[in-house]
Amino acid sequence: MxxxxxxxxxxxxxxxxxxxxxxxxxxxxGGARGVVALPLFEYEGTAIAGQFYTVEKEIEAIQLFGADAVEPISLVLQGGAKEVLVYTVPAIAGDTVSAAEYAGIRDVFSTRQFNVFVYPELLSADERLAAQHWCKDSREDEGKHFIAVFGGSLTDDSSIDTGNQRSIDLADDYVVNLVTGAVINGGTYSSASYAPYIAGLIAGTAINKSITYSPVRANDVNKRLKNSEINRSLQQGSLVLVHDGEKVKVEQGLVTSGRKxxxxxxxxxxxxxxxxxxxxxxxxxxxxxxxxxxxxxxxxxxxxxxxxxxxxxxxxxxxxxxxxxxxxxxxxxxxxxxxxxxxxxxxxxxxx
Structure with a gap:
């Protein structure tokens, strides 16, 4: 305790x-502190609802959760995480996850140890804020320390001001907000759907190293920013991906409070x-x-x-x-x- x-x-x-x-x-x-926690809402295969699974390889994930469900897990592992702590969320009644169901997910993760937390899909503004409060409460009340990674929709990513406002709303030493998504082999990922990769990158990077200028697995970003937009984003605590003419990389490794x-x-x-x-x-x-x-x-x-x-x-x-x-x-x-x-x-x- x-x-x-x-x-x-x-x-x-x-x-x-x-x-x-x-x-x-x-x-x-030292060394990489490499466990990423991820709730999984849709899955098939041999996995049982309401259980935790530790996954180190994509082939394991396919067997457990089915090929159609493993993309966020694959992104985490490609980012460099040592392992993914997956919780199979019990079937949701209706099409929308309720606030109470999200709270239940956070509660079960509160009993486990991990270094970075990320959702596999877009959250509403209210649920992002609830997750930020959970991260802060875990630190202050439970002595549990982890980074939470968030992103936005493709529509959000089209306006850098929208992404930066999300950073302002989620300002905290333990929160990372990705404001640009990625293009991979012709497929476009919003910042929310690419957030698992960033979570894996953070978890897989040794604590004596920075993710600044780290190349990421992508062919391009979903929105290229002007220099002035990049500067403004960094000043507001956003995590920005840029294409430098040769590769896609993290511009600077920042949490939403502006710290490194x-x-x-x-x-x-x-x-x-x-x-x-x-x-x-x-x-x-x-x-x-x-x-x-x-x-x-x-x-x-x-x-x-x-x-x-x-x-x-x-x-x-x-x-x-x-x-x-x-x-x-x-x-x-x-x-x-x-x-x-x-x-x-x-x-x-x-x-x-």
Whole structure:
């Protein structure tokens, strides 16, 4: 158990709770964490409704869900994810998935571990917002850290302002909004239908790497943008695909808050890994005295130093929180670090 904590309302359940405290003036500019969660609404084959399946290869997906149902799963795997956590949604009464049914889908995924979440199809604006709130609540109330990826319809993609407004509406450190779709072998994909590929790309990229300028599997984008439109989209936290004359690539790896996906994923890794390690090796096993506290600090530092060696972060500091007394069964740690960014802007001054 973990999550954020409030100094005036301490957690009840045993666990190690992390509170990321950002300095007001600061601006936060291993291995692949590769599990993408995806609910599947239409399927056949051997899969049973209301079950979870872990898929690593397309051939497995075809056997489980049928050839007509596997395209979003295939896109996730082509993006580079290690595996897809698929939930077979029970048959829906009528043609439209209700808000209660979407809420039920989110609830069952809340009991599973994954790194990126994506729907295989277009959502209404209300359901996108509900999913964004779920992502935020999972982080703040459940200590569960993942990125959610969204997109829009072909009609939405025809107007970059529509896509950018979606980024504004979904602004959050843990949300990615794709505003351009793709053309693959003559077939046109909206940003919503291509979002599973981006989810796979994010999950399959090591946390010490950026997806900026990463080539994607596509022949073209469904709408080529002008330079001014690309700039405006980036400023509003949108994820943009561009055709550079040779290939289609991600212009810049951003979440809708405008921060870098690389930095956010480093934070998610720390917020996930430290509580897990503490639960396995330290909670209930160390005395809350000077020796036990020193052992805990050393363990946390060792983990962060490993990330430092892999160019995930730097400037590590781990101490007891000087503003709160660690006593009884409670330990307050103060952890500081700086995420390492990728080189994304090279500015040349040439004197002749």
């Amino acid at each position: 973990g999550g954020t904590w409030d100094p005036i309302s301490l957690p009840v359940r045993p666990g190690l709770y992390i509170n990321f405290v950002e300095a007001a003036a600061a601006q936060i500019k 996906i690389r930095a956010i994923r480093a934070r998610q890794a720390i917020a996930t890994d430290i509580p897990k390690a503490a639960a396995e090796s330290y909670i209930g096993k160390l005395d809350n005295n000077a020796d036990g506290q020193a052992a805990l600090i050393a363990a946390v530092k060792a983990y962060l130093e490993r990330l430092e060696l892999n160019n995930v972060l730097t400037d590590i500091a781990v101490t007891l929180d000087p503003e709160r007394k660690s006593e009884g069964d409670t330990v307050y740690l103060l952890i500081g670090f700086t995420e390492i960014d990728s080189m994304e802007r090279i500015l040349l001054t040439i004197k002749v």
